[in-house]
Amino acid sequence: MARAGQRRSGGTRADAGAQRRRTPRPAEQGLIPVLAEVARDVDRAVQRPPTKPAVRTKFQVVALLVREERARVMADPELSSGRRTEELKRLDGVATMLAKIAARDTSLLTLLAEDARVSDAARAYKATVMRAGGLEPPEEPEPVAPPTPPPGAENRVVPRSVVARQMANPFLAPDFEAAAARVAKARRLAGWELLEPLFRSFEEAGPGAPACMPLPDPRWVTAPVGRELMPHQAKVVAAVARGHRTFLLADEPGLGKTAQALLAAQAADAYPLLVVVPNVVKTNWAHEAGLWTPQRRATVVHGDGDEVDGFADIVVVNYELLDRHVGWLGDMGFRGMVVDEAHFIKNKSSLRSRHVLSLSERIRERTARPLLMALTGTPLINDIEDFRAIWQFLGWIDDTQPVGALLNALEETGLTPAEPGFYAAARSSVVDMGIVRRRKVDVVADIPARRVADLPVELDGAVGRSIRAAEQALARRLVQRYRAALEARGGVTDGFDPELARRVAAAELKDSSSQTGGENVFTMVRRIGQAKAGLAADYAAQLARNVGKVVFFAKHVDVMDHAEQTFAERGIRYASIRGDQTPKVREKNIAAFVEDPEVSIVVCSLMAAGVGLNLQVASNLVLAELSWTDAEQTQAIDRVHRIGQAEPVTAWRIIAAQTIDSKIAELIDSKSGLAARALDGVVDEDGSPAVDVQLEALVSLLTDALAAEGAI
Template identity: 30%
Template sequence: MPLSSKLPSSYLAEMCLVGYGLSDEDRSANQEPATVYSLRPDVGCTVHSTLIPVRPPAVVRCEPIFAGGCRIRTVSLPTSLPGVKSYRFPQAESRASASLNVQADKAHDSINTNARSAPREKENPARPKLPRNLVAFHERLFYLLQPPLQTFFRHQRLPLPARPFAYQWQGIAFLLPRKSALLADEMGLGKTMQAILTLRLLYHLGEIQHALVICPKPLVSNWLREFHFWAPDVSVEAIAGESSMRSLLWTGPAVVKIANYELLQRDVERLPQQQWDLVILDEAQRIKNAESKTAAVISQLRGQRNWALTGTPVENSLADIYSIFQFLQPKLLPPDLPVPQIKELLRDYILRRTKDQAAPDLPPKIIRDVAIELTPGQRESYHRAEREGVIFLRHLGRQVTVQHVFELIIRLKQICNFDPITGESAKLEQLRSDLEEVIANGRKALIFSQWVEPLNRMAQELQHWSPLLFHGGLAPATRQANLARFQHDPTSRLLLLTYSSGGVGLNLQCANYVFLFDRWWNPAVEEQAINRVHRIGQKEPVFITRYLVPDTIEQRVQQILEQKRLLFQELIGDQLGPGSLGLSQADLFRLFDLPLPDQDASPATLRQAA
């Protein structure tokens, strides 16, 4: 069985230790050695197994048995797990690690009789990936002595409803030993499942009794479904209902409690004062603004382990990643570091895989950019609004703010969708033409917009195809009913969504067409929307159509989006090189050739506007 810190009366020490020494000052003179059984000392490492009582304390004898200077370390076993000041592997470990893993597997198989009949996994065994800052000996020992993750689930009779992919096992191996971790896999690769299976594993290792998951409100039901699917043996409860009911739920017996970000702000005084064993932030970009109330509440949470899940850790600027790590590991990042140094500091805390890396067999994603010429009425309305808006901004002079600029941008973008006077829409005409082919071929499509009003207009204009709506203005029950119908009813072909409500946490592989009716402020949110469809389980090529009106604010904003893509690639991607630091105040004012005001907008204002 695995070494456990929760055995009440004894420790079963199965030691696979190689290549380190112990100074005399770490050894207590009054401790007597325990009996040690050595197996196969000729292979470069030794597996020791002995049952050591808690009282009196015991010592495992130092055995210098290897000619190359490789030794078995003396280890004190007091009333807690073994502990020393620090621990590291010398070069001998690299020569012996392969033999160590083989012998560790044999030791576990000999202890667990169920292993004799268990089939071997075809994929490579996944083992915990120890972080560089894990220096405490008892922590390294604990994770080194665990069997491969696949073996553990099999031996502990923890059934899996489906077989994880190899990269997902590696994600679990990354999370398992880390107190602070950012899982930044591209959308659609199963970050939720990897976090749940790791939590389940830690629960059965006795390392977790109280866990908290925080996610956007629309994703609470998805987390509940995923827990029931991947970890039915772990009790879970969603915090909801009236104030008195929520107070009971917060103090209830469930191992895992799920709350949304907005509710957490209201219930900050009701939170248990205990330290959580694990806190998971889903869609962690929600705390990118370090000065927001949400980030302030999150920073008050106390977790022995803190994990963040997001496919877009950098949406606007480097401040985004600083804010996330203020939750994960405060003071890790000194201010004003260059990007290469930030990458080096975070290398041990971030795991990022793209779909090209993790799922090379995923069907292709085909992007089509369609230039839309406005109708004469729309063009006239657009020119009038831009002319009047710029005159107003210039009239404000040095009093102009970022918020004033964004109000004009939003007004112009909405005119590109629908003429506010005549109701004309060149985009809608193009969409209607594109959808005729989609419907005729028996396909399903998602249509995204920033705002609810364009979706409602589209629903009226396309009512002969019975489109369904999914946005924050609908009751949660209605949203879920529309979602279920779209997923399971073959006659339901169109789903109209806002980026904010439908861009995260939904699995919609039943569709393979995506239309971006208008563009969001940053490319990360657009990628999230596209990946509702282009994700594991998709069997058809995915066709994305992005509408853009040339010679308008849409085209100018698109240029800023490309700059943000460069920022993400510079910090998170594999290549280092020059890149923009994202949306700046100067970028916004240049959209309308405006002079910069005397005082720059505060970073908080700029991030909130973006």
């Protein structure tokens, strides 16, 4: 990013009065100390709730300028390596302050979103802060006053082109079949609790019972000119052409779910079609629509939707914007809806889930047989009940029971939950509603194998000693909690009580999630990630020198920064994919990695780049930090291990030896069997249940500490 202006001599404060008499030291000059001072002011104000609008404005401005200054420092060719490192370290300090502030008032997190509005007051204050830091703010066009929203409209918007479409076709023809289709003939099962047995039916599946509905012969299905549709993809399109309309498309990542959904909409004539996706892939969806259904117009919703084509056949919107646009989307008359990465809605209490469910409900009310598709390669992350919101989106269940066709199918089994055969029959009934699950190994015979290889590393020096000391302190705190709990219930201390250990770990986990200071399991894992950053970057650099292109995944910005600095110092060209990038910057960086032979490494945010990317130009990736779920790890690996990959894929997982990192890696691997049991008909050899990684990591820490004391 180019400089916004020339630096002035000396530095001032944004709200300062008189100038200090002494000459400022270099560290006190420029924009960063001004940002730090404003952040401290915000911190003090947030500690005296409620947070006032002016304080929120200051918080947003500091966050914006930290982001812009980081980009400027990274791109400034005049800065030496040492100076760049120093500047980035100071910016990280300000960013850490902002993170602590947001932890105190989580409502401030909305101001950090890519699509967050920047008010006129924020723009004016931003200019003030920049001048105080010695920068001349760029000239901005005169703001256009937005129309006054009607009472109760809150932050909802209606794009102009959508209004034009509504005026051109003010009446949506009623579809009386819609109401009839929702009627179920519950008789025999009236009064039975059915949802819990339905979920259990997937946990109790035996070997050889994959969760995939029967699919028809796809030989007559054709792809657009210049595109190739694989047989497993064509089967879903054929099922839609035969009349099936609801799908949980749970194919493993990398098997082309986007193409299947777009061609399914075409086969069902489900236009206009609403597509709800993560922000990082919405532009890619529009691109894919142009490839697979070129005769259909696609439009992408950004911000307030000023550039939306209200007459388009396909409307693509990201989850974060639903709150702003859910009003007109509900009135659009959609005949189909696709939800990509549908595990994003598993928490039914979240705003995004409520909006998705309300939109699907509106569509079912108006259309007898809409096309509803939930796309996710990882539908089960922590629990079988992760199915609940997805099934409700598809109209198979409501809050309390199965509805419509699913309830009718359960009635037709002739069984009740009290009979042993009910579970197998119930599972088949749900699968036949439209669960489609295929594994790469089953449908793409020539796709290369993949493996996860763990690389233990030793954390030496003061950092390693500090982390091990923190882990020991956490273990002692857990032991103290455990012994106090034993005494509180009457002093019974014989033997080890695993259930009490889990309750103690759960209490520690709850405290860790709410506290803003001190050492806990989350801060410790982050410190381990920071300590591994240099070692992971070293290994990625070696791979790049020896085997070619490498994908480097990390969770935290500072780990990514450290890795990029390492690559720059070694003369290795790299691209970067982060959550704060604009779609154009993101696409440019992806193209650089994929197309430029000189760009050896792409440094990816695990959250921002874990979905929607095709990076099969590489066959090696480095996981510098561990996730808390196997699903996140799998999504990252499948950016490389997907259709089009010609080489065996290896994911090199960097593990900090002799720390909780090793236990977390084991627990993540133990969770990978959840989807295999529920969807693929695979039973673990040891029959071990799904685990909560965070909770079980603390239980393990407590158990090991008690064992070391001889208490077990």
